[in-house]
Amino acid sequence: MTLPAPVAAGLDRFTLPNGLRVLLQHQPGIPRAAVSVHYGVGFRSEPPGREGFAHLFEHLMFRGSASLPGGRFYDHVHRLGSRANGTTHQDYTDYYQVAPAEALEQALFAEADRMRAPLFTEHHLAEQLAGVADEIHGATTDRPYGGLPWPLLPGVLFGRHANAHDGYGDPAALARTTIADCEEFFTAHYAPGNAVLTVVGAAEPDATRALIERHFGGIPARPHPLPPTLHEPLLTADRWARYQEPGVSATVLALGHRLPDPETDLPGYLAHAVLAALLNRHGAAALGLPSAAASCGFFGPLDARDPDPLVVTAVLPNGRSPEDVVGAITDRLRTWAEDPGLDDAVPRAARLMAVEHERAHGDIETRSRALGRLESLFGRAELLEEISGLIREVRTDQVADAARSLAQQPKAVLVIEPGARRTRPVPARPQPFRPSSTAAGGSAEGAGAFPRPGALPVPGPGGPLAPGRLPSRAVELAGGARAVAVADRRSPLVELRWRVPLGRAGWRSPAAARERLRAGARHTRAAARAEDFGGSFAIAADGEWIDVFGHAPAGRAVDWLRVLADLAPALGAEWSPLDRQGTPAPPRTPEEELDDRVRAELIEHAAVGAGTLIAVGALDPDTLVAQAADVLVPWTAEWEQSAPAPETARPPHAPYDGPPRELHTVDGTHVRLLLSVTERPVTGAADEAARFLATAAMGGFFGGRLAERFADRTVAGFEMYTGRDTVCGLPRAFLRGRVPADAVEEAWDGIRAEADRLAAEPFTEQELRPVRDFCAAQLLAAFDSPAARADLLRRTVSAGGDAELPLLLPGLLRAVAAEDVSRAAGRLFLPRAVPAAAH
Structure with missing residues (x-):
């Protein structure tokens, strides 16, 4: 099947005459904007002789442009507490910024200026070559099991250069890069027609479109290479590669299975994604392994065009061979293919995956990058809004078919095991670069000479935009707890937070309080109960507070509150906090030790307050606070009930003028x-x-x-x-x-x-x-x-x-x-x- 037709997603889209595709998603009342630019060039665009060049070039794009030389790209970023970064992937490179609305034009100008006229100097090239070499060594040669699964596994799973080569490249080969190489790469791949610009948040459509046309509209169009040919046949037999690593005690392995093409079989692809979630949740225990993990793609689901793998990584216990563990994984897949228990496991896994997708993309930066990525790879930014529904529709028989297919399909196996010396693949001999064809049908050289336009006036900041007011309600509950509910409908979820002081006994012994809370959560099955309705529930305790973090689907916040309410009486003395599942408290850090000493001096003057409940999301504020008043009981830990308050204790937030x-x-x-x-x-x-x-x-x-x-x-x-x-x-x-x-x-x-x-x-x-x-x-x-x-x-x-x-x-x-x-x-x-x- 093909991808479904676009659905309304609150997107404004248009294309400039120079070919630049633009996506705008305005979120009224949000005072910041996320700006991302995706270029259709990545590791798999690198021909023989240019391995690692896409990543090196990403670094160079931050070093200056005609109007913003040197480090001036970051002027608006650092001044306003913003952030900017870039990443290189198989089929795209993205650059992204998040800045307040007053700096939106400056952010757009900075992206346009480096799309129009980047500056490459010998100094910056040498600087970035050194930085990239350090990054490569840090990710591969300088850490145990470096390169597993990426960039080593592609060379085992694939045969075509575009798919198989090491996207980091060899630092020694990269060191031969010249300024002319950089200019040629930019001219070929960084054309407006090979890019997608996305703005999410403070992006009023008419005003933002005018800014985009002003700053990007004058960049000349030019041809760019067609996407590389990636198709290759499936493996006909298992393919193994084994390497050694000194100084480690365990063997690790990575398996690579080919995934269905998401452009032609999206339901099959998502069924494999749910299967990966099942492997993450149950794989290690079912296989008797210290740890095991699975993922769709090297960098995440729907992050690359076909072919892309489902990757399984595992740490082997002593005494088990890689062959034995690979066989056990295959047997587990065969079992799942026939397991009637999937009828319960699949809907649960799919529900949690869908909720995580919705929660992650409530953030403007994550949303901007995902919209641009899906548009760049598949021409389908709207897919972002559809994915959670499609995941929920995944059926048990589809996951069983995915498990059966993987069990039968030949796979790539990468093994790194203890050894006397480190062994890795020998880098390929450098080959001369051969320009690829372009969209215009000529060579990359036909894209024209490197542009050398002059500097343009840099726009100043606009006026600050205050955050918008949303429907909300703040009340005091029984026992003095405060509850605040805010209706923010950017995702169909409710974010929930509960904070309460540890109290005098907890401040005296934070480690004991933390273990008591963990045991209480186990006793009430808090996390599992939240997952039953698609939520999450986690507890943390530092030296000052008990914090409960979580979320729930719209309409299920009251169920989350019931889980929270059940935890309070569980802190009583009818069970032991130090049961067999208890874990030793981690050692206190030096900063925590200093704070503990302060608490020991202030404990007699402590101000023990009540709890704070926060709910933000797809909710009705009045309904939420009414539910909280009905469900939550005053949260007073058993140790506080039994501990007499000293005469010097004071109410919360009362003044105390102690010495420094x-x-x-x-x-x-x-x-x-x-x-x-x-x-x-x-x-x-x-x-x-x-x-x-x-x-x-x-x-x-x-x-x-x-x-x-x-x-x-x-x-x-x-x-x-x-x-x-x-x-x-x-x-x-x-x-x-x-x-x-x-x-x-x-x-x-x-x-x-x-x-x-x-x-x-x-x-x-x-x-x-x-x-x-x-x-x-x-x-x-x-x-x-x-x-x-x-x-x-x-x-x-x-x-x-x-x-x-x-x-x-x-x-x-x-x-x-x-x-x-x-x-x-x-x-x-x-x-x-x-x-x-x-x-």
């Missing part, structure tokens, strides 16, 4: 420093904005005062930063440092000097301007996805903040007066007589 605490601990050849200062409660949103900027300007921002003071000492191992959090329910500001053991006095002297400077030289508006821009823009990242929004609300509300604060704070950070920021910094960091630290 200066602590340190040895961490190998370095010393960890901690300055911990309890804060008075925040008096309002403007006060929070002042404290936020004060903390960043002192040391939480890469250009803060402490960062500048110790900038020339980073090579010596200096790390210093400031922040704010909660300890024993009390808000605090902190300064953390990690310095060489012989530089502790120098570090404290520098901290004293900055405290003195703050009194003598308050922050100026000029000094704060970049801090404002960075912090205000970075906060907007919390609106990239429902999950990120839920996490920010969890942190904000559990610390005593109003649920509206995340909407207000970006604007307040730009408006709060410099003198208020300086005053806040003085209260947080100035009155600190820091003594010399002794070991």
Whole structure:
């Protein structure tokens, strides 16, 4: 069958006269935009003699263009707390950015300028050749089992050069690359007609289209090579390759099976994807292996054109041969092909896969990249919206057929086993490059000369876009817990978070509390019950909080709340937290040890608050909070019920003016420093904005005062930063440092000097301007996805903040007066007589 016809997906699509395909998906109220550009060139576009070139070229594309030479591509990225990256795959290379709406035009201009006129210099080429060589060594020769499964398995499974060769290439061969080679590659493959531009988020269609036409429309069209010929016959017999690895004790293997072509048999392809999920879930236990994993494709499902493999990797226990394990995997597939138990397992696996797909693509960056990828590979961006439904439609008999097919199909087997010396395939002898044909029917050379246009004026930033308000409800539940529900319908799921203080007993023994929680989750089967309805349920406990994370399909949030409610009484004493399934607590890190010491001093003044419930997603806010009030009981752990509260304990968020605490601990050849200062409660949103900027300007921002003071000492191992959090329910500001053991006095002297400077030289508006821009823009990242929004609300509300604060704070950070920021910094960091630290 062929791929189904497009369905409406909220996409605006058009093609510029130069051939550039454009996808726009506007998400009203989202204050950031994800921009991605996919070029139809990847590892499999590399002819003999150019192995690894596509990846090298991806690195070079960040080194400058006519209007943005040197490192100026990142000007708008770093200034506004944004991010930009690129990746090379089998059949495409993608470049992507996420930036606030005010920088959307700058992001589009940066992509257009390097599509129009990249700059290649000998210096940047040498720099990137060294960087790529380090990356190759780090991924292959410098780590155990390097190259398994990729890039070694393709050479076993395939015979055609495009499919089989090592996409990393040989650093020695790549070192012969010239500037002329780079210019020729760009001219041939980086034509507008070989690219897809995608913008998701703050992308109002008419305005964004005008920007795209302005910056991309003038790039000349030119021919580009046709996609390489990839088809090759299936293996006629199993093909094995064995290599040795010194310094390891276990044998690992990777199996490669050919997948159906998703363009002609998408249901069969998805049935194999569900089968891979079953192997992930049940394979290791069923096969008696320490670990086993399966995936569709080397880089994920629907990430490449046909041919692509289903890959199974496994770690072998001592005493079992690769032949035995490969036979056991084949037998397992044969068993599944006839197993009536699949009637229960397949729908569950398909449901969880579909939900994970929906959840992942609620994020604007992930969505932008996926839309562009599917359009570039299959001409079907709309498939992104259809996949979850198609996965849910996968039938048991289809998965059984997939298992039967794999059991019968010859496969590739790559084995790496302990040995005296490392062995790997010998790199192919370099071959002369032969240009491929182009869409115009000529050679790649026919694409024309390398363009050398001049620089264009760089656009400035636009105005900031505030996050949009969504329907929401915030209430106080019985027992003082706070519940916040926000309707964000970017995915058909509800993100759920529950946070509650560990309490005095938990703060005294975080490890015991953590194990008790794990045992409670096992006792109530919390994770399995959530999976039954397509949700997830996970518990974490640091030294301060119990955190429960999860999600549920629309309409099933109340079932998730019931799972949560059942966990509270399970913390009683009728079962042992240290049962046979219990695992030893991991050792505390040096930072955690320092915080534990602070808690030991503050425990008698602890402020034990109630819980915080956050729900963001496809929900009705009034219904959700009513369900929470009905289902959740006051969460008071058994150890708190039995522990008398000391007279000095105070209600949550009450003021406590304790002395600052200066602590340190040895961490190998370095010393960890901690300055911990309890804060008075925040008096309002403007006060929070002042404290936020004060903390960043002192040391939480890469250009803060402490960062500048110790900038020339980073090579010596200096790390210093400031922040704010909660300890024993009390808000605090902190300064953390990690310095060489012989530089502790120098570090404290520098901290004293900055405290003195703050009194003598308050922050100026000029000094704060970049801090404002960075912090205000970075906060907007919390609106990239429902999950990120839920996490920010969890942190904000559990610390005593109003649920509206995340909407207000970006604007307040730009408006709060410099003198208020300086005053806040003085209260947080100035009155600190820091003594010399002794070991």
